Amino acid sequence: MPITYTSNEQIEVYRFSLPAAILVPLIAVFLQAFIPLRFHFFSIFDLPLLVVIFFAVARRSPVAGLLTGAAIGLLQDSLTGHPLGLFGIAKTVAGYGASSLGVKLDVENAGSRFLVTLFFYGLHEIVYFAVARGLVGLTLQWSWPRELGSAFANAFLAVILFALLDRFKQRT
């Protein structure tokens, strides 16, 4: 298990119980599919991405992060009408990046969680758009106001959600 230090302080590595590791992503995907039916505005959020970032940062293992991202991304892809792998690739990159960053930085406080989510949401969207347009040929339109709005909304939600998910953390 890689142990790294920031500010001469040991960063803790967490693990999760198997039910939490399986159910939390499933519930996130479920809510993402169900809530927009009733509250259309909810589709600006990306709950599965927030869960990927949370697990990646908490585990601080790039391999675990990218595998979690790939699994949740493919699960999310399965519910769309698009080919499998669009969300998979984007979330793999996001998971790998978040866990790599988590190894180097302390991302336990609200401010750093906000910034990390803001950054990785943007990265996720860029990768998604690149793959969708470059590989699949979808004609997606990039809208800066919408992307920035979504990024901030997700970052705010991440602060609240991560605080709730902290309850599932188990010290190694």
Next chain:
Amino acid sequence: MENLISRYRNVTILVVILFAQVLGLAVQVRRSTQDESTRLIRVWAVDAVTPLEKAIVWSQSGIGNLWHNYFYLRGVRQENRELKQEIERLRIEQVRLNQDAEQARRLQALLGFKEQFISRTLPAQVIGSSGSEQSRSIYIDKGSRDGIKPDMAVITAEGVVGKVLRAFRTTSQVLLVNDQTSGVGAILEKSRLQGVLRGTPLGEVVLEKVMSDETVQAGERVVTSGGDQIFPKGLPVGTVTKVSPGAELFLNIRVKPAADLSRLEEVLVITQQEEKTPASAEGAPPMRAADILAQRLPSVPDRPPDDPNAPPPPTSGLKIFPAPTTSAAAGIPKASGASPASPSAASHGQSGQGSATTAGTTAKPHVDSAGTTNNAGNASSATKPNANSSATKPVTPRKPVAPAVKASDNATTGASGGQAQPASPQPDPQPKQLATEPTTPQEPPQ
């Protein structure tokens, strides 16, 4: 090499995972969507997520129904009164529409048009969505077990919703019309311009492939054209909200969908369509164009049985010739559509014998006072004219039929507008005697 891989283990795994997914993507994109079987991971994901969605929707609707059906009944009486008034109004409207529809069916039957009928639908409840703004699709609680197959049309009472993209065992994925990968054959209701309805990345709906030199007004309704072989013709799609010049030679027509795609709860899946030639009445023989025209155009009633004591009818310079066999058998309607059995020059005071020719091709149907058609005449009677045939028919109040004669003395033929064409160039050596009864008040030809 091994040392290098172990040193950059994380990056190596990342590259491998990404490469595998890119490869998978490429394979999926390359394959035709037609023969793409549903991936196992999709089945697993749908099986994992949809039962929970079903349970929540079911309990939600159960509680809602209990509350609204048994407890919260405020304003129901008022609503009931209003609905009754609405029913009365619709009944009156229905009578008028029935007549129009019947006429349209008759004409379609005559022309051999095939009409698509929705013969079976399956109601379904919306239980989930794709959860992504880039993919606009929903999940319904009916699947292949209920008879749903890919490419079935999904509608609501308001209009078109989309089509079934994938059918799982107990659920199905429906691609909405505002998804950018969807396409619906559509036609503008008034201008009859055809185009393809597509979704945009922003979730709007546009009508493509309408040439920029055409005139399209905002507010015009858009209906399905039936050309995509998925949606039956004539289903409401939406209303034109904005028209602007688009790329190349086409207009950019923005359409507001008739169905509220963001608030779908229940939908109907069209599980069976029939394509058949519409019939005016069950079991009735198909009517010919001449029959239809004969009903529509003014004429005189048939002669009563000959009275041996009656004085001979007055004559004029008109003469009736029978229609030839070929055109009668083909059922091609001539200009006036009248028949040898129903010459009606008398309505213009030109009855009698002369050198006029009939323009009709078949025997005229008998029309009673109620306006219903009794197809008494037939082709054979038209081809073998009997001089007494018109005389043996009883006189009944009937819808007037157009005169089908051409006067030798350049007399016009009234309702036929002088466009009557001789059905046969050969004059009948034994001209038929015309009825001389006064005509009934004429309805204007439609």
